[in-house]
Amino acid sequence: MAEPIAAPLDAAQGEVAELLSDLIRIDTTNTGDTSTSAGERAAAEWVACKLADVGIESQICESEPGRASLVARIEGTDPSRPALLVHGHLDVVPADPAEWSVHPFSGEDRDGYIWGRGAVDMKDMDAMVLALVRDWARTGVRPPRDIVLAYVADEEAGGKLGARWLVDEHPDLFEGCTEAISEVGGFSITVRDDLRLYLVQTAEKGLAWMRLTAGGKPGHGSFVHDDNAVTRLCEAVARLGSTRLPTVLTPPMRQFLDAVSEAYGIEIDPDEPEEALARLGGISRMIGAALRNTANPTMLDAGYKANVIPGTASATVDGRFLYGQQEEFERQLAGLIGEGIQREWLVHDQAVETTFDGPLVDSMVAALKAEDDGARPVPFTMSGGTDAKSFERLGMRCFGFSPLRLPPDLDFASLFHGIDERVPIESLQFGIRVLDRFLRSA
Numbered sequence: 001m002a003e004p005i006a007a008p009l010d011a012a013q014g015e016v017a018e019l020l021s022d023l024i025r026i027d028t029t030n031t032g033d034t035s036t037s038a039g040e041r042a043a044a045e046w047v048a049c050k051l052a053d054v055g056i057e058s059q060i061c062e063s064e065p066g067r068a069s070l071v072a073r074i075e076g077t078d079p080s081r082p083a084l085l086v087h088g089h090l091d092v093v094p095a096d097p098a099e100w101s102v103h104p105f106s107g108e109d110r111d112g113y114i115w116g117r118g119a120v121d122m123k124d125m126d127a128m129v130l131a132l133v134r135d136w137a138r139t140g141v142r143p144p145r146d147i148v149l150a151y152v153a154d155e156e157a158g159g160k161l162g163a164r165w166l167v168d169e170h171p172d173l174f175e176g177c178t179e180a181i182s183e184v185g186g187f188s189i190t191v192r193d194d195l196r197l198y199l200v201q202t203a204e205k206g207l208a209w210m211r212l213t214a215g216g217k218p219g220h221g222s223f224v225h226d227d228n229a230v231t232r233l234c235e236a237v238a239r240l241g242s243t244r245l246p247t248v249l250t251p252p253m254r255q256f257l258d259a260v261s262e263a264y265g266i267e268i269d270p271d272e273p274e275e276a277l278a279r280l281g282g283i284s285r286m287i288g289a290a291l292r293n294t295a296n297p298t299m300l301d302a303g304y305k306a307n308v309i310p311g312t313a314s315a316t317v318d319g320r321f322l323y324g325q326q327e328e329f330e331r332q333l334a335g336l337i338g339e340g341i342q343r344e345w346l347v348h349d350q351a352v353e354t355t356f357d358g359p360l361v362d363s364m365v366a367a368l369k370a371e372d373d374g375a376r377p378v379p380f381t382m383s384g385g386t387d388a389k390s391f392e393r394l395g396m397r398c399f400g401f402s403p404l405r406l407p408p409d410l411d412f413a414s415l416f417h418g419i420d421e422r423v424p425i426e427s428l429q430f431g432i433r434v435l436d437r438f439l440r441s442a
Contacts, residue, residue, distance in 0.1 A: 009132075009135060009432060009433060009436055011131075011134075011135050011138065012131040012132050012134065012135035012432050012436075013131075013428075013429040013432055013433070015131050015134075016127050016128055016131040016425075016428045016429065016432055017109060017114055017425045017428060019050070019127040019130055019131055020107065020114045020119065020123055020124060020126075020127035020423075020428065021107030021108075021109060021114055021116070022046070022107065023043065023046065023047075023090075023107070023118070023123045023126060023127055024105060024106070024107035024114070024116035024117065024118050024119060024123055025105055025106065025107045025116075026039050026042050026043045026046060026105075027039045027105045028040050028042075028043050028090050028091045028092050028118070029091070029092060029093070029094050029095070029117075030091035030092065030093065030094075030153075030154060030155075030156040030157050031094060032156075032157040034064050034065075034066065034067060034161070037066070037067070037091070038066075039090075039091075040066060040067055040068050040069075040090050040091055040153040040154075041060075041062070041066045041067075041068040043068075043090040043151070044060050044068040044069060044070040044090060044151060044153075045060065045068075047070050047090075047126075047130065047151050048060060048070055050130055050134065051072055051130075051133070051134070051149075053134070054133075054134045054137035054138055055137055056072055056074065056133065056134075056137055057072065058070050058071065058072035058149075059071050059072070059173070061166065061169075061170060061173075063153070063154075063160075063161040063162070063165040063169075064161055067153045067154060067161040067162070068153055069090075069150065069151065069152040069153050069162050069163075069165075069166055070149075070150070070151040070152075071148065071149065071150050071151075071166070071170075071173045071174075072148070072149045073146055073147070073148050073149070073173075074133060074136070074142075074143065074146065074147040074148075074149065075142065075146055076142060076143045076144050076145040076146045076147065077142050077143070077144055078144050078145060079146075081144065081145040081146075082145065082176050082177065082178040082179070083145055083146035083147070083148050083174075083175070083176040083177045083178070084143075084145055084146070084147055084148070084177065084178075084179050084180070084181070084360075084439075084442055085148045085150060085174060085177040085179070085180035085181075085391060085396060086129055086147055086148070086149055086150070086180070086181055086182070086439075087149075087150040087151075087152060087163070087180060087181075087182045087387055087391065088122050088123075088125045088126040088129065088150070088151055088152070088182060088183065089122060089126075089151075089152050089153070089154070089155030089156070089159075089162065089163075089183075089387060090123075090126065090151050090152065090153060091153055091154055091155055091156050091157075091162070092117045092118040092121065092123070092156065093117070093121075093156050093417050095117040095421075099419050100419055100420055101115075101420050102115045102116070102420070103116075104116055104117040104421070105117060109425070110422075112424055112425055112426065113422040113423060113424050113425065114422060114423055114425060114428070115420065115421070115422040116421065116422070117421055118421070119415070119421045119422050119423045120412070120415045120416055120421050120422070120423055121183065121184075121415075121416050121417065121421070122182075122183040122184075122402065124402070124404070124423045124427075124428060124431070125182070125183055125402040125431075126151060127428065128402075128428055128431045128432050128435060129149065129435065131432055132432050132435055132436055132439070133147075133149065141440070143439050143440060143442075144440070144441070144442070145442065146176060147439060148173070148174055148177055150163070150166070150173075150174075152166065152387060155386065155387050157347075158207065158209075158347040158349065158385075159387050159389065159390050160347075162387065162390075163387035163389075163390035163391060164389075164390040166390075167390045167391065167393055167394055171394060174391070174394055174396075177391075177394065177396055178395065178396055178397065179360050179396055179397045179398075179399070179442075180388065180391050180396045180397070180398045180399070181398075181399050181400070181401040181402075182386055182387060182388060182398070182399075182400060182401075182402070183386055183400055183402050184201050184204075184382050184384070184386060184400040184402065184416075185199060185200045185201035185380075185382070185399060185400025185401045185402060186198055186199070186200055186364070186368070186377075186400065186401040186402050186403035186404065186431075186434070187199060187402070187403070187404045187406055187412060188372075188375075188404065188405050188406050189280055189281075189283060189406075190406075190408035191263045191264065193374070194373070194374045195263060195374050195376060196372060196374050196375055196376065196405070197259060197260070197263060197376050197377075197378050198368050198372075198375050198376065198377045198378070198403070199256070199283075199378060199379075199380045200356065200361070200364060200377050200378065200379055200380070200399060200400065200401055201379075201380060201381070201382045201386075201399060201400025201401070202252045202353065202354050202355065202356050202379040202380070202381070202399060202400075203250060203252045203290075203323055203351070203352060203353035203354070203379075203380075203381040203382070204351065204352050204353075204381065204382040204383075204384065204385055204386060204388060204389070204400075205289075205290065205293075205294075205320040205321060205322055205323075205351050205381065205382070205383055205384070205385065206320065206321045206322075206323070206325075206326060206329075206348075206349060206350050206351035206385075206389075207319075207320065207347055207348065207349040207385045207389070208295075208319035208320065208321060208329065208345065208347075208348050209316065209317070209318055209319065209345070209346040209347040209348070210316070210317050210319055210333075210343050210344060210345055210346060211314055211315070211316055211317075211343075211344045211346055212233065212236060212237070212314060212315045212316075212317060212337060212341050212342070212343055212344075213233075213312055213313070213314045213341065213342045213344070214229040214230075214232040214233035214236070214312065214313050214314070214340060214341050214342075215229055215311065215312050215340070215342075216228050216229030216230075216231075216232060216309070216310075216311060216312070216313075217309075217311070218308065218309055218310055218311040219308075219309045220307065220308070220309070221305075221306065221307035221308055221309055222307065223309075225309050228309055229302065229309075229310055229311060229312050229313040230302045230303065230309070230310065230313045232313075232340055232341065233300075233302065233313040233314070233315055233341065234313075235338070236315075236336070236337045236338055236341050237297045237300070237315050237317075239336045239337070239338070240295045240296075240297055240317060240333075240336050240337070241296065241297045243336055244292070245292045245293045245294065245295075245332055246292060247270070247271060247272075247273065247291050247292050248291065248292055248293070248322055248325060249270055249273075249291065250290075250322055250323055250324070250353065250381055251353075251355070252353065252356065252379040252380055252381050253290055253291060253380065253381050255356060255378060255379050256287070256378050256379060256380045256381075257270070257273055257276075259376065259378040260276065260277070260279075260280070261276070263376065264276075264279055266279070273288075273291060274288050274291070281411065282411035282412065282413045282414050283412060283413045284413075285413055286382070286383050286384075286413045286416075287380065287383075289320070289383035290322070290380065290381035290382065290383045292322070293319075293320065293321045293322060293325055293328070293329045293332060294318075294319065294320045294383075295317050295318070295319040295320075295332075295333060295336070296317065296318045296319075297315050297316070297317050297318075298316050298317065298318050299315065299316035300313075300314075300315050300316075301313070301314045301315070301316075302314065316346070319333065320383060320384070320385075321351060322351060322381070323351040323352065323353035323381075324351070324353075325351070326350075326351070349385065349389045350389055350392070352388050352389055352392050352398055353381070354397045354398065354399070356378075356379035358397075359442075360397070360399070360442055361399075363437075363438050363441045363442040364377060364399070364401055364438055365377045366437070366441065367403070367434045367435075367437035367438035367441070368403060368434055370434075370437055371405075371430060371433050371434050371437070372405055372430075382400060384416075386398075386400065388400075401438070402431065403430065403431045403434040403435060403438075404423070404424075404427040404428075404430065404431050405426075405427055405430040406424065406427055407424060410424070
């Protein structure tokens with residue numbers, strides 16, 4: 001059985017929902033353009049005030065006006081130990097209120113959930129950590145090692161104005177940090193009543209957003225035309241969008257598939273693992289994307305009049321590559337795109353991978369099992385990207401560990417950047433208890 005919750009955590013568990021609601025109400029939409037993005041400075045100042053309320057000093061840094069990140073350090077009891085970075089981003093992707101059941105920036109408390117843009121990605125983790133360290137400050141708790149908190153801007157656009165800028169311009173703020181935790185890991189998948197897999201992110205795919213541009217001979221739309229930029233581009237885009245690249249099993253995904261095979265008592269074909277992963281429900285889409293390199297067309301731009309054949313046409317493609325697969329991915333792209341198409345990187349960043357072992361992982365596993373008798377932590381590769389790409393450059397081992405025990409019927413994967421994003425309040429309280437155990441022993 002799980003040990004009793006320590007009394008000092010009552011305050012943290014009691015205020016986490018309110019903190020999350022308040023943070024969601026600060027619209028921190030990141031459009032990818034500073035002139036149309038909003039709220040990161042206001043959110044950083046809000047966090048600073050909440051920390052100052054309990055005597056924790058912090059520093060706000062701006063890469064551009066309004067693009068603010070906050071860093072604070074909580075001193076541990078053993079200065080000889082390296083520090084641990086706990087980082088989260090303050091920005092969110094856009095949301096259209098017309099598509100939602102509640103206003104996406106309402107932070108509404110409904111049916112045991114907090115609703116709103118960022119409830120899952122990733123203001124839930126921001127609020128859990130904030131509630132916990134505020135509780136520690138009130139009750140005099142000190143972790144065994146320094147904890148560096150970073151609430152950063154611009155993650156949803158690749159982190160150039162947030163984590164990457166901090167790493168390049170203010171690396172001293174992370175002095176001594178050798179390990180880091182952040183989003184998209186530590187959440188549960190229910191196998192049965194007495195068994196839940198908790199997915200801890202030990203790897204994430206590399207980021208390769210690109211613009212493809214085709215050139216051709218402009219002319220009148222009524223003519224027979226054999227050199228059409230739109231046609232050439234669409235053929236390339238169709239090849240990219242319809243081709244499934246080969247399966248590649250990286251070490252963390254082999255470990256994950258082994259755990260799924262054992263938990264469900266099934267054989268998994270390593271060449272066709274998706275059939276078995278379908279048992280995992282909605283999360284199988286996220287997991288399946290981590291079994292291969294991917295390239296998905298997302299935007300098209302061509303022409304200016306119905307009867308004019310344009311001289312150029314362009315497309316934006318979201319490419320992601322597995323750890324160790326960058327060169328192979330570029331070969332795959334070249335073969336699919338073909339001749340006569342120019343490729344320009346819009347955002348290009350590394351894949352990240354570490355191993356599922358060591359004292360930090362042991363602390364994660366112990367903390368989860370202490371709060372859930374049915375917990376079985378397993379590593380996995382995240383198909384998207386996080387600010388780990390930036391912080392890994394400072395030599396840190398980076399993990400996704402934002403612990404949530406989720407209801408079995410919740411389609412968690414669909415909530416990332418999805419409509420009606422929401423998180424159970426009980427899951428937030430569970431996360432605080434796990435983080436408290438973890439950070440006291442890490």
